[in-house]
Structures are given as structure tokens and as C-alpha cells.
Amino acid sequence: MGNVFAFARDSLTSLVSRMGTDRDKAATTFYASTVLSDEQLIAAYSTAWLPRKIVDIPALDACRKWRDWQAKKPQIEAIEEEEKRLNVKGKILEAAKKGRLFGGAAVYIGTGDANPAEPLDVERIKKGGVRYLNVITRRRLNAGEIDRNPESEWFGKPMNYTLAGNNGQQITIHPSRLVLFSGAMPADDEISTNVWQGWGDSVLQSTLDAIKNADSTAGNIASLVFEAKIDIIRIPNFMASLGQAEYRNKLLERYALANTAKGINGTLLLDKEEEYETKTAQLTGLPDVLMTFLQIVAGAADIPVTRLLGQSPAGLNSTGTADMKNYHDRIQSMQELEFQPAMVRLDECLERSADVRDPDVHYRWAPLEQMSEKERADIFKITADAARQLVGTTAGQEIVPREAVSDALVNRLVEDGVLPGLDAAIEEYGKLSEQEPSEEELAAATAAQEAKTANVAQMSAETNDAAPRTLYVRRDVLNASEVIKWAEGQGFTDIVPDLHVTITYSRTPVDWMKMGDNWSDNGKGGLTIPAGGPRLMEAFGDNGEAKVLSFASSALSWRHEDMKRNGASSDREDYQPHVTISYAAGGPDLSSVEPYRGKIELGPEIFEELRED
Incomplete structure (x- = not known):
């Protein structure tokens, strides 16, 4: 008879508690990919407040303060007028929201070209060349074949998009004509379960479980509130008599009258042999449980609880400043790393449509923090002191020309809005660099300088x-x-x-x-x-x-x-x-x-x- 070898696994397994088995509650969580349908996304966004806020808040905050153009004043006015005409801010906000909800949306740059399948030639855009901007979701805009050429500008992205037009007509659009917002980035295009190739995932995809848990907890607490007080009445021979129809009818009629009497005067009429008892559910601690689930939702959505729920931070010395600062940093990253690259061609078209052709024109995203009057005054003073230092002299020569500092300081003060009406006053009186003194003013200046020189000499002698x-x-x-x-x-x-x-x-x-x-x-x-x-x-x-x-x-x-x-x-x-x-x-x-x-x-x-x- 051959040797028999027995192999034993050194682990702790309990048949009673099922510890160490597949049904162990502490076993590792198994992740399964579940793609939400468009109908589910629309239903969640339309009927529940948490999904709507998670979709809307980051997009709204990214567009709320918008951006500050850095250019000459006439150029800024022309670009901002063009933005207003085309409703750029509103279109980008709409596309960002729908992109976050559906996993993809785009803003179509309408220039009136006959063939939108051709690449957009920015150089050909003249004043007023951008005619309109339209928002299209990925539900109507199908991504084409992915470009796998590493030498291509569009590597890893669709080479074209197809729009379902009227009467079943298909319109092919080149990606250079679109400002694309792809929602949450998919893990891998090759193995992704996302049926919408070329687009991203909905931001609700990874947060929906946390949202459902919070909504379920809130619903259960609400049900418990309605059952917080239960009246219990013990009736002799209740079960033995329950089979008689006449008994059931009289029983219902009897306690209907008892409840009516109780509702009127607070007195409950019972038989001597009946027993009455009230049980009250304990609600202590339930608000903390609900808040914990909402905090999980906030973490999943990467939105501070104070912003998501619109409430002041709780706790001793809690201000929420650090949370909001981190959130604002996150929004700024989204503006600079997602919005700005997506809008590069749109911005080039916008400048040319406003008849502004200056390579030095650029913009910066306006900060989200709201400054107090004291903070604005401090920044005003620091800026002015810095300008004063720049105009200081070294070996009798100005470090920076006075006129240049004056123009730059005026632009900064106008952008910051710390001196209302400054731009109008500058237009009326002119900039320092534009002021040409008359002969009388030159003579007066010479006399004043001579007097000042004499005064300095006298001061030097006297001191x-x-x-x-x-x-x-x-x-x-x-x-x-x-x-x-x-x-x-x-x-x-x-x-x-x-x-x-x-x-x-x-x-x-x-x-x-x-x-x-x-x-x-x-x-x-x-x-x-x-x-x-x-x-x-x-x-x-x-x-x-x-x-x-x-x-x-x-x-x-x-x-x-x-x-x-x-x-x-x-x-x-x-x-x-x-x-x-x-x-x-x-x-x-x-x-x-x-x-x-x-x-x-x-x-x-x-x-x-x-x-x-």
C-alpha cells in the first residue's frame, strides 16, 4: 500500500460563526462593475437632491468667478464683449454639468464652415467669425475610431465624432471643432465596461452606492419618526374571539370611538380588564449616524460637507476654512488641468473673433475665495508699496520707468475693482504716460523744482x-x-x-x-x-x-x-x-x-x- 500524504491548512475556521469561510463578514470586499444606464442617471439627477448637487456644484464653482483677461483695456473689453455675445460662460457651464452627469458632452464651435468634418483652421477666423456655440451630449454625439498613431495630436482619442441629425442624417465632426468634457476618466479604454467608447464615466458611477446608503438611512429614520410612539392594548380572549365576524366589527368600532374620545379630551376609555401601554422608540444618536453617511457621500464626491449641505461647520472652534481652501485648490486644479486645455482652440477663436491678435494676451482664473474689506485694503496697500519700491532710484536712475509702473498699477487696480470709477477717471484725465505738459506747466515745474532744490539746500545747511x-x-x-x-x-x-x-x-x-x-x-x-x-x-x-x-x-x-x-x-x-x-x-x-x-x-x-x- 502506497504512502498517503495528508495536507492540512493552518488557519482558524469556525463552523458556528463562519469565520474564515467565504461568508465571513470581515472578508475582503469584491468589486463589480455596474454601468448606470442613461435612464438611471436622468432619474437620479432629476428626482434626488444629492446626485444633482454632486454633479452641479464643482461645475458651478469652476465657472462662478470665471477668468480675468490680461491685456490692454480695449482688448479686454473686446474679448469680454465677445464672450457675452456667445454666452461662453453659460455654454461651458452647461457642457461641464452634462459631461459630469453623462460622462461626456461637448461645445460645438460654429463658424459656418461647409464641411465640419475638416479640421478647424483658426487662422481663417476673422472678426465675428465665431457665430454660435452649441452644447451636445454624448447621447447624440457618437465617438468614432480611436486614433492609435503615436505621432498624431489626437492619439488615444476619437479621430472624429458623428452627430445624429434630422431625418436620420449623420453629420461627421472633426474633434478640433469641439470643446470636450469627458466626465470621470475611465480606468482603461480596452477593458472598460463603458459602452460609450471615447467618452468617460459619469461622476455618479463611483458615488451612487454612498448616495443610496445615505438616502436609505434618511428614509428609514423618517419612517421611524412616524412609528416613534406605539399604543399597545391587551384585550381578554382576543385571539379566541377574533374568528367571529361580528366580534371583529364591534372591536374596530369600539376602538375607533375610543380614539375619537382620546383625540377630543385626551382620555382613553377602556374596559376594566383591558390593559393599555405605550412604547416610544429612542431616536438618540440617529442624527449622528445620518451625518456619518452624508460625510461618506461628501468624501466620495470630493466636496466639503459645508458646501454640499450648505451648513456651517459644527464643533468647537470649527470654521471649515481648511476644508474650503482644499476644495478651492481642487477646483483651481480642475480649471487649469481640465477646462483650460479643453478650451485652447475656443479661446484662440474667441480672440480672433474679437479682432484681438496679440500673442501676449492671456488670462488667469479668478480666485474663488471672497476677501473681506480689510483684506482688500491690505492687498491694495501692499500693491501700492511694491509699485513705490519699483519707482525708487538706484545711482540716480529709476529701476522701472514711472510711466510703466503707473500703467501697470492702473490695470491692476481696475481688475481688482478696489477703486470704483478709476477707469472712467483715467479716460477723462489720461494716463501719466499720456500727459504732455504745456509750456506754462513746464515753466511752473522748473520753478517748483528750483524752489525744491533751494529748499533742500537750505534744509541741508540748517540741519x-x-x-x-x-x-x-x-x-x-x-x-x-x-x-x-x-x-x-x-x-x-x-x-x-x-x-x-x-x-x-x-x-x-x-x-x-x-x-x-x-x-x-x-x-x-x-x-x-x-x-x-x-x-x-x-x-x-x-x-x-x-x-x-x-x-x-x-x-x-x-x-x-x-x-x-x-x-x-x-x-x-x-x-x-x-x-x-x-x-x-x-x-x-x-x-x-x-x-x-x-x-x-x-x-x-x-x-x-x-x-x-
């Missing part, structure tokens, strides 16, 4: 090698006659003869040479405060004896703060540019005075020591 001294810096109002005429018309008397704007009033001795040079001059040694803007009549001083015209000027405010950073002191906590009109007692009621709204021409900075008078 005894820049010894620290008290400092008073002002700018005289050059068009004082216009301001005085306005003041007299408003009823002011004893008007200050030497109208001026104080920049610094430092009782603390400082080194004047450390105050630096001013960069905001208008090129003629002075400073112009444009007409309009915020103007107020206010009373300054302990007793309100000074009647002043207050106005906004970032240049003066920045200069004041710069001097403070260099050691100067200030008697006022907050600096407010103003022109003192009168110190006379009485006078007109300031609330009834119409402030002077014309432009204010200021001369060069004048440095002096403080005079107590």
Missing part, C-alpha cells in the same frame, strides 16, 4: 549734517483761488490765506534726510487730487474751531505713514488729508455746506521746523 529736528511738511494749494471762491459762495469768512495740506507734524526730532523722496509727484513737482471722490466738511480741534475740507488721497496717506515709519511722530492717531478753510467762530452749518468737488492742485513738499505759532 547741520542732518541733525535731528522737529519736522513740519506741507503742500500748498496752487489753485487756491478756485477753492476760496467756492468757500465764499458757501458763506465762509476769514478764509485761511495760505491754503495747504499738512503731511507731517512731528514734535519728535527726526533726521530729515531719512524721510526719503516722494514718488507720487505728477512729474512737475506737484500732486493733483482729481475731481470727485469722497469729500466732507468737518470740524477739527478741541472745540471744533477749524473748519476743514477732508478728501481721500492714498498718495498723501502713504507718504504720511512712510514718514512715521522713518521716525516721525503724529499728534493724530489717524491721518486724514484735509485743507483748513477757516478758523472763524460761527459761520455756516457744516451739514448744509456742499463740499468743494473740483480738482486740487498741490505744490511740492515743503520741509520746515515746527513753529509754535
Whole structure:
């Protein structure tokens, strides 16, 4: 008899708990591919709020702030007008939503070409050449054969698409005429169970199980709420008498009357031998269970719970800022890695259709975060300080030409919208680079520069090698006659003869040479405060004896703060540019005075020591 070898597997198996068998609850999960039909996708999107949000929210957020074109102002206006005419933003949003839902959608670039099967020649597009944009889902747009040529631009993608037209007519479209949105990327085209070759998967494909679990949990909790309170009545000989029809009828009639009486006065009438009991279901902890399932849905959809559910974050010191920042980073990645490459040809066509042919024209996606007023003001100040540093000089030469920095700063401020009406004011008064001074202005500038030079020389001599001294810096109002005429018309008397704007009033001795040079001059040694803007009549001083015209000027405010950073002191906590009109007692009621709204021409900075008078 031959040798018999017995092989034993060293594992723990229980016939009772079925641990270690195929029915072990801890066994590895088995994944099976289930493709959702179009009818299922439409039903989920149309009838359930979670699938609709998962499809819509990322697409909506990607298009919500849209993009900022970086070009000259006329070019920006032309491109944005063309975007508005073609409803580019709306079409891209629609295609992105339908692409996420069905796994594929496209925007057809309509140029009126006779044969859409030919590649789109961008060079031939003239002004107004893009006639329309149409959104087509993959349900009507069938992808053709996949291009397997590694030298082709369309490698791995369909070589053409076929559109089912009217009367069964088939229209072949070249992919260069389409802005394609393919939903979720399929794992592999060769083994994919997706019957829609050339397209992606629906974003609901991988999230639907989590959605169903959350919906089922919510439905079961809702059913439990309706059964949270159950009345139990024990009746003698109930089962023995239940077979009699007359007994059943009387039983139903009897408890119908009992419930009616209870509903009216809260009293339940029962026989002495009957027993009544109420059982209440415990709902404690169910909200946490439901929230856990919703968090799983949020994780599956890669959307923060605060955004998906539209609720504030819960918990001590919870703000949700980190979650939203990560989400915004994800949306920005989607814009730059999915939207932007898909829209390359559309953008080229759009620029040519707007008659803009400049290779330097580009755009950036606008940030999704909403800045507070303080954050906007801080960015405004940082930008202006950076511009000031660029205009600084090295060995007597400007680092960057003043005019170039001025134009760039104006474009930035207009794009950021921090100074409403700035673009209109620039059109009215012109840019710094466009301003050509007249002979009178040149003569005035020369005289101002000579006065400034003499003042600097005197200052240098008086300061005894820049010894620290008290400092008073002002700018005289050059068009004082216009301001005085306005003041007299408003009823002011004893008007200050030497109208001026104080920049610094430092009782603390400082080194004047450390105050630096001013960069905001208008090129003629002075400073112009444009007409309009915020103007107020206010009373300054302990007793309100000074009647002043207050106005906004970032240049003066920045200069004041710069001097403070260099050691100067200030008697006022907050600096407010103003022109003192009168110190006379009485006078007109300031609330009834119409402030002077014309432009204010200021001369060069004048440095002096403080005079107590």
C-alpha cells in the first residue's frame, strides 16, 4: 500500500460563526462593475437632491468667478464683449454639468464652415467669425475610431465624432471643432465596461452606492419618526374571539370611538380588564449616524460637507476654512488641468473673433475665495508699496520707468475693482504716460523744482549734517483761488490765506534726510487730487474751531505713514488729508455746506521746523 500524504491548512475556521469561510463578514470586499444606464442617471439627477448637487456644484464653482483677461483695456473689453455675445460662460457651464452627469458632452464651435468634418483652421477666423456655440451630449454625439498613431495630436482619442441629425442624417465632426468634457476618466479604454467608447464615466458611477446608503438611512429614520410612539392594548380572549365576524366589527368600532374620545379630551376609555401601554422608540444618536453617511457621500464626491449641505461647520472652534481652501485648490486644479486645455482652440477663436491678435494676451482664473474689506485694503496697500519700491532710484536712475509702473498699477487696480470709477477717471484725465505738459506747466515745474532744490539746500545747511529736528511738511494749494471762491459762495469768512495740506507734524526730532523722496509727484513737482471722490466738511480741534475740507488721497496717506515709519511722530492717531478753510467762530452749518468737488492742485513738499505759532 502506497504512502498517503495528508495536507492540512493552518488557519482558524469556525463552523458556528463562519469565520474564515467565504461568508465571513470581515472578508475582503469584491468589486463589480455596474454601468448606470442613461435612464438611471436622468432619474437620479432629476428626482434626488444629492446626485444633482454632486454633479452641479464643482461645475458651478469652476465657472462662478470665471477668468480675468490680461491685456490692454480695449482688448479686454473686446474679448469680454465677445464672450457675452456667445454666452461662453453659460455654454461651458452647461457642457461641464452634462459631461459630469453623462460622462461626456461637448461645445460645438460654429463658424459656418461647409464641411465640419475638416479640421478647424483658426487662422481663417476673422472678426465675428465665431457665430454660435452649441452644447451636445454624448447621447447624440457618437465617438468614432480611436486614433492609435503615436505621432498624431489626437492619439488615444476619437479621430472624429458623428452627430445624429434630422431625418436620420449623420453629420461627421472633426474633434478640433469641439470643446470636450469627458466626465470621470475611465480606468482603461480596452477593458472598460463603458459602452460609450471615447467618452468617460459619469461622476455618479463611483458615488451612487454612498448616495443610496445615505438616502436609505434618511428614509428609514423618517419612517421611524412616524412609528416613534406605539399604543399597545391587551384585550381578554382576543385571539379566541377574533374568528367571529361580528366580534371583529364591534372591536374596530369600539376602538375607533375610543380614539375619537382620546383625540377630543385626551382620555382613553377602556374596559376594566383591558390593559393599555405605550412604547416610544429612542431616536438618540440617529442624527449622528445620518451625518456619518452624508460625510461618506461628501468624501466620495470630493466636496466639503459645508458646501454640499450648505451648513456651517459644527464643533468647537470649527470654521471649515481648511476644508474650503482644499476644495478651492481642487477646483483651481480642475480649471487649469481640465477646462483650460479643453478650451485652447475656443479661446484662440474667441480672440480672433474679437479682432484681438496679440500673442501676449492671456488670462488667469479668478480666485474663488471672497476677501473681506480689510483684506482688500491690505492687498491694495501692499500693491501700492511694491509699485513705490519699483519707482525708487538706484545711482540716480529709476529701476522701472514711472510711466510703466503707473500703467501697470492702473490695470491692476481696475481688475481688482478696489477703486470704483478709476477707469472712467483715467479716460477723462489720461494716463501719466499720456500727459504732455504745456509750456506754462513746464515753466511752473522748473520753478517748483528750483524752489525744491533751494529748499533742500537750505534744509541741508540748517540741519547741520542732518541733525535731528522737529519736522513740519506741507503742500500748498496752487489753485487756491478756485477753492476760496467756492468757500465764499458757501458763506465762509476769514478764509485761511495760505491754503495747504499738512503731511507731517512731528514734535519728535527726526533726521530729515531719512524721510526719503516722494514718488507720487505728477512729474512737475506737484500732486493733483482729481475731481470727485469722497469729500466732507468737518470740524477739527478741541472745540471744533477749524473748519476743514477732508478728501481721500492714498498718495498723501502713504507718504504720511512712510514718514512715521522713518521716525516721525503724529499728534493724530489717524491721518486724514484735509485743507483748513477757516478758523472763524460761527459761520455756516457744516451739514448744509456742499463740499468743494473740483480738482486740487498741490505744490511740492515743503520741509520746515515746527513753529509754535
